[in-house]
Amino acid sequence: MKKLNLMKALLASSALIMASESVMAQDFGNFDGVTIEAKLIGGEQYEALYARIADWEALTGATVNIISKKSHFEIDKEIKSDMAAGTTSWCVGSNHSSFAPQYEGLYVDLNGLVPADVIADFVPGNIAASTVNGELLMLPRAQFDVSVLYYLKSNYEDAAQAEAFEAEYGYPLAVPDTWDQVRDQAIFFADPPNFYGTQYAGKDEAIVGRFYEMVVAEGGNYLDEDNRPIFNSDAGQRALQWFVDLYEAGAVPAGTTSYVWDDLGQGFASGTVALNLDWPGWAGFFNDPESSKAAGNVGVAIQPMGSVTRTGWAGHHGFSVTNDCENQDAAVSLVMFLTSEESQLAESAGGSLPTRTAVWEANVAAAREGDDPFRAESLAAFAAGAEYSFAVPAIPEWGESTNLVFPELQAAIVGDKTVEEALNDAAEAVDELMRESGYY
């Protein structure tokens, strides 16, 4: 643990030195006496960045008043209530690429307010996912999310187990490279209720996102170009069947349909799950002996592929400036500071993934040269996995559509409906939503 902390500190400090030149050169302006009200996503992994706000206050003379700090889902509800009540004069808000399209008219287009060369320093895909109808609604922070496969290494070091697997499935036991192999191995490793082959998010947007990436991996898509639902295709049915097979075989915990991210993270950290597709923020947690029974036994590999391709449902956090903000210049300055190269280096030293090209390169190089093979392995896996990432459709109805789809996916998983019935019912409901919204 100490070694890990030391490594992080070294990485952060070396990265900070590298970035100091650019920071010195960047002028965040002078906003003496200005107070910026902010609504930020809260949580342990996000706090390190907020500690840097004091530096921006010292640089600019302005003050930041954090008027709300909640989980993203809670902040989302609060922002929607603010929009309804017209109380949107606060200035800076945490945002997410999946949520951004919903807040119609709330946030300012940053294209005219942030210099083009600053925008060009971000990963182009992240900027594209932050842009809705041509408007850049947020600047991405170092919280890029794409999932890769975490696994328990010990399962691949047992010769007798490998022999038994090969005898049963006809191919050698190795870290899975396809989703079919994940299914085989998950069923093979499972020994419920003590040990499970894998697990998946089972409700809300979480399961729909996971289903979505499997549909794409099978060669299908969620919506077509006119935003008509097409996830009830053959590809969609193959994708959902994968979830159903694992549930029926008892390879996943029976309660998986009520699990979301924390349950999954804690489950893998308990050392009772063999394979786990999960986000970058968990890497440090999984390999920390103080928080995880799996520490020292965790391997990280690129996400497996479907019958057509690898895919990764991806998203990222960011910061936006409201249209009603009185001091937009100061607010934009704060957003630029929180997403600057220096801030991203500091935040990604904690294990999260950056959204700036230079920070990606610096982190990968530092990990390669460092003496923490786990960090190097996980960063390499995430760098490779990010190449297959895609963002959800940039339409306000994405979130609402997931609320229509997830109960149907659950119905197929728990056996209330067949895969085909469930997907057809879900597609019908989404089709009605899209018609009502005027897409066709």
Added chain:
Amino acid sequence: MIRRRLPQWFVLLLPAFIVIAAVVLIPLIFSLYSSFTPYKLTRPSTLWTWVGTSNYEKILTDAKFWTAFGRTILFLTIVLNVELLLGLGIALMMNKITWGQRTLRTILMFPMMFSPILVGFQFKFIFNDNVGLVNNVLQSLGSDSALPWLVDGKLAMFSIMFAEIWMSTSVFAILILAGLFAMPRDPLEAAKVDGCTPWQSFRHITLPFLMPFIFIAMTIRSLDVARAYDIVQIMTGGGPARRTELLWTLMSRTGYVDARMGLANAMGYISIILSILFTIYFFRKLSAARADLGMEG
């Protein structure tokens, strides 16, 4: 010219009228109006688009809404009856205790002092299929399976009902106990002298006397249970596959997550019918019970 003055009673009541209008009447009218619009929280301008009864028509043909409506009635019926039986039993036993009754009464009220959200988290953990208390106890007693308490449709409804009953049975117990305290001793003693069995005394004297108290408790709890939300939301969120969806989990998702407040308000107004029907039913029963005791008027 004679200056007209407002009547004194009106002036005195005016502050109360203004407060009630501000906190009850205006929001009620506003929400009723919005149920005739496609109002979305994220598009405030939609509040001014009149769509007539479109939201209501949509709800009337929505199988998901009526399934949730039916499930809420079933939930209400089972929870109220079990709470009544348990509450009555507890109150009768408490009434027999002569030493330490006050302490026991205080302990009895503990579950009511917890926030429903905390009760939800507590039972979510207790019934968790993997690390939950119940499955661990079952496994230590020899069971080799993990019961999916919060996943299986019947088990999940049972778990939620268990949490709701655990938290609120004491409402019945306390109100019935108050009835027992207020009950005159003479009829019971006369029955004893006449040779009535304990069951006959209970059936023909105690129970009729307690009925008004029971119906008051039923009315209060029916309104409470009909808007059950916190515990359900925390324990299952209405899932999986809508197996535990009740009216308020459906409405809150529609209104706050999907931001379709116009539709959610229309659901709310239809759901109010449920509460009104239960209230009318229990008040009629209450009046009949009072009439039986010669207390009408």
